Amino acid sequence: MEPVTVAAVQAAPVLLDRDATIAKVVTFSEKAAAEGARLVAFPEAFVPGYPDWVWRTRPWDAVASTLYARLLDQALVVGSAATDLLARTARRLGIWLSVGASERDEGGATLYNTLLHFGPDGSLAARHRKLVPTGGERLVWGTGDGSGLTVTDTGFGRLGGLICWENYMPLARAALYARGVDIYLAPTWDNSDVWVPTLRHIAKEGRTYVIGVTACIRAADLPGTLPGRAELYGGVDDWLSRGNTAIIGPDGAVLAGPLTGEEGIVLAEIDTGKARASRQQFDPAGHYSRSDVLRLTVDTTPRTAVSFRRHHDAAEPASPSGEPG
Amino acid sequence: MTALRVAAVQASYTLMDRDTTVDRVAALTADAAAQGAELIVFPEVFVPGTPIWIDTRPVWDGDEDWFGLLADNAVVVPGPASARLAGVAADHQVWLVVGVDERERHGSTIYNTVLYYSPAGELAARHRKLVPTGSERTVWGMGDGSTLPVVDIGTARISGLTCWENYMPLARFHLYAQGVNVWVAPTLAQGDGWIATLRHLARENRMFVLGVNPVLHADQIPAGFPARESLVPPGYLEQNGPWLEEGNTVIVAPDGTVIAGPVRRREEILIADLDLREVAIQRRHLDPVGHYNRPDIFRLYVDTAPRPPVIVDPAAAAPQNRKEEPNEHHPSDQRIRG
Numbered sequence: 108m109e110p111v112t113v114a115a116v117q118a119a120p121v122l123l124d125r126d127a128t129i130a131k132v133v134t135f136s137e138k139a140a141a142e143g144a145r146l147v148a149f150p151e152a153f154v155p156g157y158p159d160w161v162w163r164t165r166p167w168d169a170v171a172s173t174l175y176a177r178l179l180d181q182a183l184v185v186g187s188a189a190t191d192l193l194a195r196t197a198r199r200l201g202i203w204l205s206v207g208a209s210e211r212d213e214g215g216a217t218l219y220n221t222l223l224h225f226g227p228d229g230s231l232a233a234r235h236r237k238l239v240p241t242g243g244e245r246l247v248w249g250t251g252d253g254s255g256l257t258v259t260d261t262g263f264g265r266l267g268g269l270i271c272w273e274n275y276m277p278l279a280r281a282a283l284y285a286r287g288v289d290i291y292l293a294p295t296w297d298n299s300d301v302w303v304p305t306l307r308h309i310a311k312e313g314r315t316y317v318i319g320v321t322a323c324i325r326a327a328d329l330p331g332t333l334p335g336r337a338e339l340y341g342g343v344d345d346w347l348s349r350g351n352t353a354i355i356g357p358d359g360a361v362l363a364g365p366l367t368g369e370e371g372i373v374l375a376e377i378d379t380g381k382a383r384a385s386r387q388q389f390d391p392a393g394h395y396s397r398s399d400v401l402r403l404t405v406d407t408t409p410r411t412a413v414s415f416r417r418h419h420d421a422a423e424p425a426s427p428s429g430e431p432g
Numbered sequence: 433m434t435a436l437r438v439a440a441v442q443a444s445y446t447l448m449d450r451d452t453t454v455d456r457v458a459a460l461t462a463d464a465a466a467q468g469a470e471l472i473v474f475p476e477v478f479v480p481g482t483p484i485w486i487d488t489r490p491v492w493d494g495d496e497d498w499f500g501l502l503a504d505n506a507v508v509v510p511g512p513a514s515a516r517l518a519g520v521a522a523d524h525q526v527w528l529v530v531g532v533d534e535r536e537r538h539g540s541t542i543y544n545t546v547l548y549y550s551p552a553g554e555l556a557a558r559h560r561k562l563v564p565t566g567s568e569r570t571v572w573g574m575g576d577g578s579t580l581p582v583v584d585i586g587t588a589r590i591s592g593l594t595c596w597e598n599y600m601p602l603a604r605f606h607l608y609a610q611g612v613n614v615w616v617a618p619t620l621a622q623g624d625g626w627i628a629t630l631r632h633l634a635r636e637n638r639m640f641v642l643g644v645n646p647v648l649h650a651d652q653i654p655a656g657f658p659a660r661e662s663l664v665p666p667g668y669l670e671q672n673g674p675w676l677e678e679g680n681t682v683i684v685a686p687d688g689t690v691i692a693g694p695v696r697r698r699e700e701i702l703i704a705d706l707d708l709r710e711v712a713i714q715r716r717h718l719d720p721v722g723h724y725n726r727p728d729i730f731r732l733y734v735d736t737a738p739r740p741p742v743i744v745d746p747a748a749a750a751p752q753n754r755k756e757e758p759n760e761h762h763p764s765d766q767r768i769r770g
Contacts, residue, residue, distance in 0.1 A: 238726050253729035275636045277601035278730035301688030304628035312599045359625035397562050400577035401602035402733045
């Protein structure tokens with residue numbers, strides 16, 4: 108494998124403004140590509156911004172409903188003009204582009220916390236919907252199925268990832284290790300001191316590079332038009348997320364970051380051949396597993412609540428939104 | 433408050449000397465018990481110590497006598513050393529957890545084993561490490577799925593894994609599912625990366641974690657040790673320094689906060705009072721085997737059957753009459769008295 112540069116973009120979304128936030132994705136991607144990055148990763152739910160208000164409102168307050176309606180409207184739909192723009196950006200810059208989004212089916216009203224990976228050929232290479240939202244997030248996001256637990260070969264390493272506290276699901280991680288992940292993305296909203304130790308643990312457990320990427324946003328960054336802006340949020344000292352972006356090597360060493368308190372592009376050079384070679388010491392899916400004692404099965408079937416079929420026909424494809432963007 | 437006072441004992445062993453090291457366990461247990469500890473945890477293979485030659489020399493390069501010493505000084509369960517450890521637990525009315533090099537009575541394969549003794553002086557559980565790491569594979573065999581216990585000690589449910597076994601997500605998950613809330617990780621792992629792992633484990637299962645290491649300086653190798661001068665070659669000391677075991681003992685709370693240690697390059701008994709209510713309170717945030725699991729997607733199957741090399745079965749010719757009872761000499765019977 109050739110060493111390549113990867114980038115983790117710590118930035119503020121324009122909260123609940125999909126197109127303005129995607130414009131920031133494009134700008135930061137151009138900057139990262141100019142630095143030589145072959146992979147550019149953005150934070151959890153970056154488009155159109157993490158629904159931070161779930162931690163500030165009472166669950167059924169009117170303002171929470173208003174904000175949900177806005178989020179639904181501004182969410183990303185795979186196959187729309189918005190994902191087309193992301194795909195074209197990846198192709199134009201010749202990069203792998205990974206973006207967290209609040210995402211929904213075209214006609215759907217349930218949102219998913221989704222990680223999208225666009226390839227340099229302009230395809231949507233993979234989509235993962237977070238399996239379990241955390242606490243207040245359960246009031247805005249549904250749960251994904253096992254079909255997104257995939258790993259994609261980029262040519263410079265195998266790319267996969269989990270979102271935020273999904274990274275505390277040992278079995279989900281085991282699934283990605285078994286798929287041979289070399290570059291593990293962990294977009295998050297977690298600002299705590301323990302997060303970087305968690306990234307270091309995952310790197311060492313999976314002998315994989317880990318890219319933790321976090322938004323950096325304070326109340327002063329919020330649009331004045333945001334419903335509930337005045338009652339829920341303060342000013343420059345009111346951080347929604349300070350950021351915690353870091354890139355970790357397969358031996359658990361911090362290669363870059365953590366960056367906090369400012370927007371920025373965290374860069375590191377990675378060589379996934381080194382990650383694979385370090386599995387001589389530990390390989391959770393190989394010589395350091397015990398398949399005679401511990402055996403995991405993962406159901407990767409796409410699940411939809413309703414399947415439509417016509418008399419005499421075979422079942423139709425489950426979800427049209429699964430098509431490449 | 434459901435409190436439990438625990439002690440994590442970072443100490444030196446007398447290399448490949450079982451009985452002297454058991455004396456150390458007795459003395460250090462008395463010390464920790466005098467400080468009120470109810471659960472006292474010793475390091476990985478503390479009795480009779482780490483077979484350090486597996487890292488200091490090429491494989492099978494002049495290690496005959498050393499391995500002979502290891503085999504002679506390994507702990508047999510049940511046996512005199514195990515009975516002695518059980519007596520130490522009973523003398524002080526404590527739960528005592530000790531890492532040992534273990535072998536079968538007539539066996540020559542060594543297992544990396546953790547023994548759990550109750551205040552009643554019983555061997556409550558035994559865990560044989562499932563996978564040794566790298567050079568360890570030249571001295572230790574592999575345990576089966578029958579020794580992955582969680583022990584209910586009344587105030588807590590204790591369990592754990594040994595050293596890099598802690599990087600096995602499926603093994604951890606199996607123990608999480610049994611309700612462990614105090615995790616013991618006897619280990620030889622050094623450095624900050626290991627502390628990061630223990631903090632992660634604590635936060636992953638919202639449990640208390642005790643990481644317990646030995647500490648050993650090259651000067652502490654007994655004077656009369658066979659081929660002492662070639663055990664730790666000068667080149668190894670130059671590269672790695674004189675601390676053969678640097679220590680890294682630490683206690684972590686269920687939110688991932690370090691509450692004691694890490695302590696390095698000295699002996700020390702870390703004491704902490706654990707409020708077990710904190711576990712349930714933290715698990716409202718995240719419970720990896722409950723509300724933060726997806727059993728519709730993930731199914732973990734665990735084979736907990738003991739796997740002796742031979743199943744003695746006089747009725748083998750008539751399998752329909754076979755009774756599924758363990759042989760009385762079964763090596764993995766966990767209820768053997770110590």
